[in-house]
Amino acid sequence: MPGRSDLRALARDLLRAASLPETVVWVRARAVGHTRWFHEGPTTAGESERVDVHVTAAMDGRSASVRGVAERLADARALLSEAEALARLAPKDPEHVPPVGAVKVPRVRRFDRRLAAAGPEGRRKLVAPAIERALARGVQPSGFCRVEVQRTVVADSAGLDAYDEGTEIALSLTCRTPDGTGSSKGGVVSHRLRGIDPAALGERVAAAAERARAPRPIDPGRYTVVLAPEAAADLLAFLRVAMSLRAAEEGRSAFSAPGGRTKIGERLFDERVTIGSDPADPRHPSSPLGPGGYPVRRTVWVDRGRLVALPVGRAWAARRGLAPRPMGSSMFVAGGKGDAQSLVRTVQRGIYVTRFWYNRVLAARSLTVTGMTRDGTFWIEDGAIAHPIKNLRYNESPLRVLANLVALGTPVRSGLSRAVLVVPPMVVRDFTFSSTSDAV
Amino acid sequence: MDTSRRQLLRAGLAASVAGRARLAAATPRPFRRPAADTPPASPPDRAARLASSPLAAHEALAEAAVEAARSLGASYAEARLAENTWETLALRDTNVSHVGRSVSRGIGLRVLVGQGWGFAATADLGRAVAKRLARTAVEVARAQDALRRAFGHARPVTLAPVAAVEGRWVSPHEKDPFEVPVADKAALFAEAARRALAVPGVARVHAGVTAVREEKLVVTSDGVKVHQRYVRVYPRFSAVAVDRRRGRFDERAHEAPPMLAGWEYVEDLALVDAAPEIAEQAVQKLHAAVVEPGTMHVVLAPSNLWLTIHESIGHPTELDRAVGMEANFAGTSFLRPEDTGTRRIGSELVNLVADRTQAGGLATTAWDDEGVPAGRWPIVERGVFVGWQTTREQAAWIGEARSRGCAHADAFDSVPFQRMPNLSLQPGTEGLTTEDLIAATDRGVYISGRGSWSIDHQRYNFQFGGQFFWEIENGRLTRPLRDVAYQANTIDFWSSCDMIGGAGTYRLGGTFSDGKGEPGQSNAVSHGCPPARFRARVLVAGGGA
DSSP states (O other): OOOHHHHHHHHHHHHHHOOSSEEEEEEEEEEEEEEEEETTEEEEEEEEEEEEEEEEEEETTEEEEEEEEOSSHHHHHHHHHHHHHHHHHSOOOTTOOOOOOSOOOOOOOOOOHHHHTOHHHHHHHHHHHHHHHHHHTTOEEEEEEEEEEEEEEEEETTSOEEEEEEEEEEEEEEEEOTTSSOEEEEEEEESSSTTOOHHHHHHHHHHHHHHTSSOBOOOOEEEEEEEOHHHHHHHHHHHHHHOOHHHHHTTOSTTEEGGGEEOTTSBOSOTTOOEEEOTTOSSSOOOOBOGGGOBOOOEEEEETTEEOOOOBOHHHHHHHTOOOBOOTTEEEEOOOSOOHHHHHTTOSEEEEEOOEEEEEEEETTTTEEEEEEOSOEEEEETTEEEEEBOOEEEEEOHHHHHHSEEEEOOOEEOTTOSSEEEEOOEEEEEEEEEEEOOOO | OOHHHHHHHHHHHHHHHHHHHHHTTTSOOOOOOOOOSSOOOOOHHHHHGGGGSGGGGGHHHHHHHHHHHHHTTOSEEEEEEEEEEEEEEEEETTEEEEEEEEEEEEEEEEEEETTEEEEEEESOOOTTHHHHHHHHHHHHHHHHHHHGGGGSSOOOOOOOOOOOEEEEEEOOOSSOGGGSOHHHHHHHHHHHHHHHHTSTTEEEEEEEEEEEEEEEEEEETTSEEEEEEEEEEEEEEEEEEEETTTTEEEEEEOOOOOBSSOHHHHHHTOHHHHHHHHHHHHHHHHHOEEOOOEEEEEEEOHHHHHHHHIIIIIGGGBHHHHHTTTTTTTOOOSOOGGGTTTOBOSOTTOOEEEETTOTTOTTOOSBOTTSOBOOEEEEEETTEEOOOBOOTTTGGGGTOSSOOSOEEOSSTTSOOEEOOOOEEEOOOSSOOOHHHHHHTOSEEEEEESOOOEEEOTTSOEEEEOOSEEEEEETTEEEEEEESEEEEEEHHHHHHTOOEEOOGGGOEEEEEEEEEETTTTEEEEEEEEEOOEEEEEEEEESSSOO
């Protein structure tokens, strides 16, 4: 796999060869390995490698982007020529913005050499204990392990010269009971190997599957819920999609207010809710590169329940005379103390949700989302898990969830999401379930 | 009857007439040619052009990779050269906000060593690659074979036979979308946007088109050498109406599906003529009435029903899901192999057919990614589940001698696995029209277009929205509704199907992004259907329950 200097040389060559006034070049080398299995054996596994070049060329507000695999300099130059030819023919965009220029992009440390060297045999050794523990407990394990290494250079004709590199492992495991009535899922995503314990994952998920066996139906309706961090993250991820200053100012968002205003400055949520993003978080680092190579910076979006800022793209920032403010791929939600189990102890009657599935926006205006519970849903009675219940469909808005908070636990990273979502388990009142399902 | 009630009824009557006229307006040009029983032929001159494609120049590399894998101990090897080219044009109002192309080109090698599958891929197409690729793929396969020991007894891998074949195929299209200048494409969508923005209340238009050219050359150790090219287009157009004073907005999207076709398909949509109506309906949605929730009839237009077919029939009849291979991600199925031929999942009227030879179908091909010829076979017959989607590895699991030809990889660096064929609801025999279905309905909702969609991981409980909704009362479309969703259980839903339109009402819908697998892959697939009537629980989409 090419190193930083190879990628940088390629980017510089393209900038030198460019013939239009504005050029932005991304060069990314990526190696991905995966190992997959289901309860009757391994299924697919693979190793792949590629270098992609993404060139944006522009003149007089005419712009085009071409992205392609580029194993050789000639491939990359061909992409540049194609971008320039397309840009000359492209209609003018009045909102065109020039390249980012000589902005300093901070380095984020998230490269683990041990992880980068794992290979197929390394992955086999990693996943085998999780499988063996689950099988030893008599449940059916299915799972997936992906290891990715990437190096990225972004450079532009106005002086930007940024670099980012990282490794990532995602390991997930689903255990089903042989009678087909219980299921559980757990996982971990990290930039490093340290702290990953597949055997413990196997034990934990297998035990949870047994607890989820033979669920009973309950009537749909409004309930107090305890959301595990993964479940809370599934819902709050929709805030990331909806948060846009432009959409809010143009009246096209749940953050628009009547009379052409936005909800910035309003207290929308419980005052314990503070939401920010930070690519350089030492425990949960993510890419510092935003659109165009503009740096993602640490930002607070919601401060003690009050919406204080919304992400701004470069074009809208230019029009409004603001600095761009990308959100990046992290979201940190502040919390309190304790895990989901300790929150369960505070609830008289309610439902414990371990995760959601197939979540989709149902109504953009209210940011109402629909989806299902999956892989373990439980009835809470007198501060304890009473029994598993059948999966439920919910129709609910994350905005209402954050307004209807009862309690928050300690934030942890969702191990089932590629984006860095660090979210506390939470107790929420009046959560709307609309129907049940026999799905296990 | 007071005046306001009379006015409402009069308005309803006008809307009813207008509504009927509009039933067809937003629907794309039909593809109604009967499906062929044999792989679709492509004119010899078009297929011959593949011989001079850049991919063909690397055929020797693919052969060398297969050979190298065999010499390293692989019992089966399959090399796939693939080049995917995408062109995306996006407009914000009348302005072009993005012109982009992307090309992914490389080689993937899949091997079977012992009982372990291995795969390796690279974008490097240099001569020295074959051996390196084979070594990596075999190393991966050996690790998988070793991992089998963790399972004690693992399911054996046997491949159903495939006939040795050498062939070329190019999907039918008249105008290569990559040869239409970007400026001409932009001009068409900009003019449509201009017409839509002229409608008072419309604040934003999102428009654009994606063109895809997918080419692949598969060489296997079983004597398969097939080279194919597919051209697909996906036009998009939607208008957003904003009422800033009340702080409300709503969006109406055109209902044209993506299609295995060339630029001629986009031209035939007459988008510029359709734009004002799309825009007016966006504004109408802002002011439409909220639906009265309850269990009632829903009459679903093909532009809505195709996605319900995809999610509730398409996914649960994938055999890999049914045996548990997708348990960690996409989910399993409410159907089991032992249900084949016996389990009733719909009314007598319901017949569904899988067909990889269907004209215009996004999953139409001549051979699949294992060299199995494309075919047509029943999935549901008179309401009874009868057939699965399979690959060579899966055929034996249900005692079938041959694969159904559903192997597919979405790029050179993706592992081929079972993906959905075009899967369609067959027309009724009585020649019914949409109007007949509405006229027979006392109370219900007519739903067209694709909205929100969600279904559980075993495909029982689903909820779908739509693009536009009409209230049906006493056999007439009375008034537009907003924020409608319908919820049902798959078997209840298909069992309640009591009216299906005739052959003249059959339309294709489809998607570029049928998702499955880890790492995730996208499959392009179409679903044809006539309008049909069901019973479902209708609810208000925006307001909680």
